Amino acid sequence: MSGYLGSYATLGLLIVVGALVFVGAFSANRLLSPSAPNPAPDKYRNYECGLDPVGGDWAQAQIRYYLYAFLYVLFAVESVFLFPWAVIYDRPEFGASAVVEMGIFVAVLALGLLYAWRKRVLRWT
Amino acid sequence: MTIAQDALQLPHLNYGALAPMLILFGAAAVGVLIEAFVPRRSRYALQLVLGLGALVAALIVVITESGTRELTAGAAIALDGPALFLQGSLAALGIVALLLIAERTLEPGGPFVAAAAVTAGTEEDRTQAAREDAGTEVYPLLLFALGGMMLFVSANDLLTMFVALEVFSLPLYLMCGLARRRRLLSQESAMKYFLLGSFASAFFLFGIAMLYGFSGQISFAGIHSAIQTSTQSTTLLYIGLALVALGLLFKAAAAPFHVWIPDVYQGAPTPITAFMSACTKVAAFGALIRVLYVAFQGTDWDFRPVIGAIAVLTMLVGSILSVTQTDIKRLLAYSSIANAGYILVGVLGLSKDGLSSTLFYLVTYGFTVIAAFGVVTLVRDADGEATHLSRWAGLGRRSPLYAGLFTFLMLAFAGIPLTSGFTGKFAVFAAAIGGGQSWLVVFGVVSSMILAFPYLRVVVMMWLSEPGESTPTVSIPGALTSATLAIGGLATLVLGVVPAPLLDLTNHAAQFIR
Amino acid sequence: MSHSILAAAAGQMGTGEKVFFWIFGPLALIGAIGMVWARNAVHSALFLVLTMLSLGVFYVLQAGPFIGMVQIIVYTGAIMMLFLFVLMLVGRDSSDALIETLRGQRTAAILIGLGFAGLVCTAIARAMGSVSAKGLDAANQANGGNVQGIAALLFTKYVFAFEVTSALLITAAVGAMILAHVERRRENRLSQVDLMKARFAPGNYPGPKPGPGVYATSDSVATPALLPDGTFADRSVSKILPTRELSGAESAPKGTER
Numbered sequence: 001m002s003g004y005l006g007s008y009a010t011l012g013l014l015i016v017v018g019a020l021v022f023v024g025a026f027s028a029n030r031l032l033s034p035s036a037p038n039p040a041p042d043k044y045r046n047y048e049c050g051l052d053p054v055g056g057d058w059a060q061a062q063i064r065y066y067l068y069a070f071l072y073v074l075f076a077v078e079s080v081f082l083f084p085w086a087v088i089y090d091r092p093e094f095g096a097s098a099v100v101e102m103g104i105f106v107a108v109l110a111l112g113l114l115y116a117w118r119k120r121v122l123r124w125t
Numbered sequence: 126m127t128i129a130q131d132a133l134q135l136p137h138l139n140y141g142a143l144a145p146m147l148i149l150f151g152a153a154a155v156g157v158l159i160e161a162f163v164p165r166r167s168r169y170a171l172q173l174v175l176g177l178g179a180l181v182a183a184l185i186v187v188i189t190e191s192g193t194r195e196l197t198a199g200a201a202i203a204l205d206g207p208a209l210f211l212q213g214s215l216a217a218l219g220i221v222a223l224l225l226i227a228e229r230t231l232e233p234g235g236p237f238v239a240a241a242a243v244t245a246g247t248e249e250d251r252t253q254a255a256r257e258d259a260g261t262e263v264y265p266l267l268l269f270a271l272g273g274m275m276l277f278v279s280a281n282d283l284l285t286m287f288v289a290l291e292v293f294s295l296p297l298y299l300m301c302g303l304a305r306r307r308r309l310l311s312q313e314s315a316m317k318y319f320l321l322g323s324f325a326s327a328f329f330l331f332g333i334a335m336l337y338g339f340s341g342q343i344s345f346a347g348i349h350s351a352i353q354t355s356t357q358s359t360t361l362l363y364i365g366l367a368l369v370a371l372g373l374l375f376k377a378a379a380a381p382f383h384v385w386i387p388d389v390y391q392g393a394p395t396p397i398t399a400f401m402s403a404c405t406k407v408a409a410f411g412a413l414i415r416v417l418y419v420a421f422q423g424t425d426w427d428f429r430p431v432i433g434a435i436a437v438l439t440m441l442v443g444s445i446l447s448v449t450q451t452d453i454k455r456l457l458a459y460s461s462i463a464n465a466g467y468i469l470v471g472v473l474g475l476s477k478d479g480l481s482s483t484l485f486y487l488v489t490y491g492f493t494v495i496a497a498f499g500v501v502t503l504v505r506d507a508d509g510e511a512t513h514l515s516r517w518a519g520l521g522r523r524s525p526l527y528a529g530l531f532t533f534l535m536l537a538f539a540g541i542p543l544t545s546g547f548t549g550k551f552a553v554f555a556a557a558i559g560g561g562q563s564w565l566v567v568f569g570v571v572s573s574m575i576l577a578f579p580y581l582r583v584v585v586m587m588w589l590s591e592p593g594e595s596t597p598t599v600s601i602p603g604a605l606t607s608a609t610l611a612i613g614g615l616a617t618l619v620l621g622v623v624p625a626p627l628l629d630l631t632n633h634a635a636q637f638i639r
Numbered sequence: 640m641s642h643s644i645l646a647a648a649a650g651q652m653g654t655g656e657k658v659f660f661w662i663f664g665p666l667a668l669i670g671a672i673g674m675v676w677a678r679n680a681v682h683s684a685l686f687l688v689l690t691m692l693s694l695g696v697f698y699v700l701q702a703g704p705f706i707g708m709v710q711i712i713v714y715t716g717a718i719m720m721l722f723l724f725v726l727m728l729v730g731r732d733s734s735d736a737l738i739e740t741l742r743g744q745r746t747a748a749i750l751i752g753l754g755f756a757g758l759v760c761t762a763i764a765r766a767m768g769s770v771s772a773k774g775l776d777a778a779n780q781a782n783g784g785n786v787q788g789i790a791a792l793l794f795t796k797y798v799f800a801f802e803v804t805s806a807l808l809i810t811a812a813v814g815a816m817i818l819a820h821v822e823r824r825r826e827n828r829l830s831q832v833d834l835m836k837a838r839f840a841p842g843n844y845p846g847p848k849p850g851p852g853v854y855a856t857s858d859s860v861a862t863p864a865l866l867p868d869g870t871f872a873d874r875s876v877s878k879i880l881p882t883r884e885l886s887g888a889e890s891a892p893k894g895t896e897r
Contacts (some may be wrong), residue, residue, distance in 0.1 A: 066726075067820060072720070084786050094794070105804075112157075118162060119822055136798065150806050200799065242821045303817075
């Protein structure tokens with residue numbers, strides 16, 4: 001297994017093994033568990049005692065989740081740019097300049113994190 | 126494994142010539158730091174000093190570098206005559222707009238909201254509207270926008286141009302939504318601008334892909350040489366040109382893509398409207414003229430009729446619809462659309478004259494329109510600015526000085542001699558006739574005559590009506606707004622009376638390098 | 640295997656590529672159709688995730704591993720999750736409006752859609768016929784790999800645009816925080832003394848509230864406790880809960896005694 005797609009074979013194998021483990025675990029559970037369901041009518045109600053479910057299952061999410069997701073997008077983009085940088089920064093032609101370039105890029109984005117920290121965006125209260 | 130590893134070489138960066146952009150981006154980053162670390166009280170003064178300092182420094186650097194004619198940063202940025210001229214105009218207009226933005230004496234705290242995240246109309250919103258503090262994020266955003274605009278007019282390939290387009294658009298979308306008064310209107314305008322602007326950006330990007338498909342290049346020089354030599358079908362070229370032009374004409378507010386202008390100009394805080402109407406126009410036309418003159422030279426016969434038709438439509442839509450407006454900000458918005466048409470007429474001269482007259486018009490229009498919006502910020506009642514035209518009746522009796530200034534600016538818009546509006550229109554129309562586009566000039570003159578009507582109606586209303594109960598007061602401007610009005614009014618007058626120095630400068634600058 | 644990949648670049652498909660294409664092609668299509676079809680906006684978004692993941696695999700197959708991974712990490716991982724949060728914020732139910740706000744919108748949309756489909760089909764037909772695919776292999780070989788090639792462009796020719804991108808990202812971050820985060824002002828923060836004073840202020844009851852009623856037939860938190868005179872104690876039930884009246888079926892034995 002060499003060549004372009006061959007290098008993804010390991011990944012494919014991992015996915016297959018992962019799926020097998022998942023299926024295996026659940027099958028084993030199924031085989032080993034006793035199968036005598038409780039016939040009581042309310043067995044499968046959400047709450048057997050206590051509060052009846054009222055209204056729908058949807059609740060409005062807090063806007064701070066949005067901010068976290070947004071910061072995550074930013075740093076995902078940044079990390080994507082780090083990959084190509086990581087494969088070439090040590091080439092002799094570049095010297096320190098590639099490091100400086102990436103340093104500026106990361107520093108400017110870190111500014112955003114700094115801003116978020118000072119504005120208490122990162123505090124969960 | 127013998128792979129031909131090309132020697133990767135960092136491109137040469139001419140830091141001196143790039144300095145205006147670097148200064149603005151650097152100052153904007155420092156501005157964000159100030160927002161994060163400096164106590165609320167002292168932010169305003171610091172940000173104002175930082176912003177003014179950065180813009181003045183950028184202007185000085187542009188002037189000292191004015192002889193530069195080179196491609197730098199791996200030919201991604203062209204610092205030639207038009208680029209440097211437009212960068213200088215952006216810095217100058219940016220300074221004037223910043224003065225207007227920073228005005229805080231007209232209402233406590235200035236025109237910007239303190240906490241934009243507070244829901245509009247709630248109890249908390251009312252208490253914060255009464256408080257005397259205001260958000261200062263608008264200053265770093267302004268610097269980011271101006272830096273992006275400077276890059277936009279000097280970008281020498283479509284990728285850099287697209288990044289610059291986004292860099293200057295994003296702060297504009299934000300700034301539109303930060304008004305202290307009438308916040309829902311302001312947020313609506315930001316939302317509209319953002320949605321339509323994203324569509325325009327998407328079209329621009331799609332056009333880049335098409336042009337890359339045609340030429341295999343995204344640099345303007347590469348596209349130009351592909352047009353000369355390619356034997357392929359030109360379908361992709363024309364689709365690409367149309368989509369890229371659409372993206373740029375959207376920002377420039379040309380007619381079928383103008384629908385956002387009135388709502389956004391009306392809803393945005395007035396100083397931001399002034400900034401947009403001056404600087405966004407400079408940036409958009411700077412980029413459009415570079416794309417048409419540098420990359421698409423040689424396809425003149427194909428794009429000229431189409432863009433000519435757009436110019437005619439723009440002039441007519443702007444002038445005819447401005448007749449029906451009842452709100453001063455919307456009136457100025459439609460007038461800005463019509464002016465985009467006049468600038469397009471100059472662009473279609475497709476000659477050195479066309480280029481220099483466009484540059485000239487952009488500067489004269491920018492100064493006049495900032496001053497006009499500056500006067501709009503002064504006419505206020507208890508609810509903020511009184512922008513309905515009926516409220517302006519009799520204003521000449523209330524405040525002859527500012528009504529007189531506004532009259533002068535309106536006459537400049539109408540193109541009366543001895544104002545910069547006349548010299549600018551004369552220059553673009555002359556360039557169009559020189560380029561054999563007399564039909565555009567006919568429409569230009571007709572639409573100017575239509576457009577004179579709404580301007581003169583405002584003037585007549587201000588001077589010949591009696592001030593009534595509901596006539597608002599004209600606030601006494603603070604030092605910053607006074608400076609804006611003085612600079613804008615003087616520029617309008619001086620460029621109308623002695624336009625020769627600036628015309629010489631634009632003639633000197635009007636040469637692209639490829 | 641490597642020569643079959645080179646063949647793929649020249650327009651033929653290798654076996655591996657074929658297998659993956661016929662697995663992920665239908666998945667991408669199902670995702671796209673499901674996105675339009677689903678009534679629930681969250682389900683639509685999840686279908687879109689499926690399509691985007693499949694597209695990422697296609698990019699990888701077509702010798703563009705970098706763009707494939709970006710598609711998966713940024714678009715599917717980050718942007719779609721952001722999109723989901725926005726949907727949760729706006730409300731899942733608010734997307735069900737099927738009323739045309741613009742007259743003739745639906746007709747126009749169908750016509751434009753057909754036109755676009757025609758355009759795409761023409762382009763594909765042309766591409767199948769006269770155009771010979773160039774492939775990415777030559778570009779990938781030039782600098783020793785796909786990622787290296789992108790790095791070579793990013794850090795030499797487009798280095799200025801790359802650096803300016805950071806300005807774009809920080810503007811977006813600051814903008815999101817301006818518009819979505821309410822900074823709590825210092826003077827609005829209550830100290831412990833203030834809280835204590837408010838608690839013992841006249842009109843406020845400083846003690847704990849009574850618990851809900853516990854009965855033989857119901858120990859729900861929504862069942863109010865009884866006061867000594869036999870009336871319900873309103874304070875014993877949280878205000879956001881509807882008061883619970885037991886139905887006959889509920890007060891009957893629940894069948895758990897067996």
